[in-house]
Amino acid sequence: MQVRFLPVAHFMKNYELIDSGDSEKLERFGDFVLRRPDPQALYPKHLGTSEWDKADALFETHTGKGKWRTKEEAETRGILQNWVTAFDDLSFSTTLGTFKHVGVFPEQVTNWKWLKETTVEALKTRPKVSVLNLFAYTGGSTLACASAGAEVVHVDASQGIVDVAFKNAEISGLKEKPIRWIVDDVKKFVAREIKRGNYYQGIIMDPPSYGHGPKKEIWNIEEHLLPLIEDVKKLLAPDAVFFLINGYTSGYSPIAYGNTLLSLEKKGGKVETGELLIQEKDGGRSLPAGLFARWRAL
Numbered sequence: 001m002q003v004r005f006l007p008v009a010h011f012m013k014n015y016e017l018i019d020s021g022d023s024e025k026l027e028r029f030g031d032f033v034l035r036r037p038d039p040q041a042l043y044p045k046h047l048g049t050s051e052w053d054k055a056d057a058l059f060e061t062h063t064g065k066g067k068w069r070t071k072e073e074a075e076t077r078g079i080l081q082n083w084v085t086a087f088d089d090l091s092f093s094t095t096l097g098t099f100k101h102v103g104v105f106p107e108q109v110t111n112w113k114w115l116k117e118t119t120v121e122a123l124k125t126r127p128k129v130s131v132l133n134l135f136a137y138t139g140g141s142t143l144a145c146a147s148a149g150a151e152v153v154h155v156d157a158s159q160g161i162v163d164v165a166f167k168n169a170e171i172s173g174l175k176e177k178p179i180r181w182i183v184d185d186v187k188k189f190v191a192r193e194i195k196r197g198n199y200y201q202g203i204i205m206d207p208p209s210y211g212h213g214p215k216k217e218i219w220n221i222e223e224h225l226l227p228l229i230e231d232v233k234k235l236l237a238p239d240a241v242f243f244l245i246n247g248y249t250s251g252y253s254p255i256a257y258g259n260t261l262l263s264l265e266k267k268g269g270k271v272e273t274g275e276l277l278i279q280e281k282d283g284g285r286s287l288p289a290g291l292f293a294r295w296r297a298l
Contacts, residue, residue, distance in 0.1 A: 001258050004274035008109050008289075014086045015106050017278045019052070020287045021045030029094050029102060030085040032056045032074060036100045037066075040288045046280070059100040068096040084171055087112070090143050091171045093164055103138050103164060107276040107289035111244060112144035114294070115204070119148035121298055122201065122241040131202040132193075132235060134186045135211075139165030141204045141244070146177040150202065155182045155189050157213045185213030187224065190231050199237035202244075205229070209249040221249050229260050240267065244294040246276075257293035269297035 018026040020041040035055035056074035085094045092104040122129045129150040133142045136154045211219040258273035273293040277286035
């Protein structure tokens with residue numbers, strides 16, 4: 001098992017991490033600069049208060065709750081509506097959402113590139129690549145695979161989130177790609193797929209720490225992750241090419257996630273694990289932003 005660190009470079013056109021520190025990060029998404037909390041920024045800030053105060057929106061937390069505070073000038077420019085942020089050839093509807101989220105995770109750019117490259121390479125020797133994306137959120141990995149020629153089944157428990165993912169496919173020019181949009185509890189969907197005898201060449205999982213299905217089904221990562229991974233492995237086709245797990249739950253390490261995939265090395269290929277990082281604008285420090293474990297057969 002190989003350990004890697006995957007930094008997202010600072011020189012993307014529509015996104016940059018301007019600065020971080022003192023448990024905050026300052027980012028630009030398209031035309032707007034956002035200031036929001038980040039517990040991984042344990043170090044001092046580089047830039048002074050005057051630069052941080054230029055943010056168009058600030059996510060404030062009070063007694064465990066949070067809300068966005070926006071500047072009037074930014075509201076005039078449309079920050080309270082959805083705006084588009086592009087990452088290479090994929091576009092996302094960005095918004096000031098709840099829990100400090102904005103609808104896209106920039107650190108995933110390196111995984112999206114890996115998914116594209118893996119899919120393109122696989123299609124050289126296979127008639128198709130069918131991908132199952134579980135806990136699929138707003139569709140970054142779905143769009144990456146679809147843009148590379150894969151057929152994708154996109155599963156998330158929230159109708160609203162799936163609607164946003166469909167919109168992202170539209171604005172990315174991928175509306176006509178073979179993507180099935182499914183609102184369902186992931187555990188129940190996987191169990192039905194096993195009974196139906198369906199198989200996939202690629203699996204993607206982005207499990208939350210806690211969550212609810214559309215019928216209030218409970219998801220708890222400590223209790224449900226390992227049984228789900230073992231079930232999902234049953235959906236891998238004999239000619240499977242990849243399995244990717246993303247992690248954001250505190251207390252877990254990349255190696256812990258990687259150990260759950262080691263059995264796949266019997267099919268060939270290797271498991272690699274590591275941290276997802278975002279490099280600051282000046283090219284110096286990198287902000288830890290998540291972890292991954294992934295197996296590739298090629």
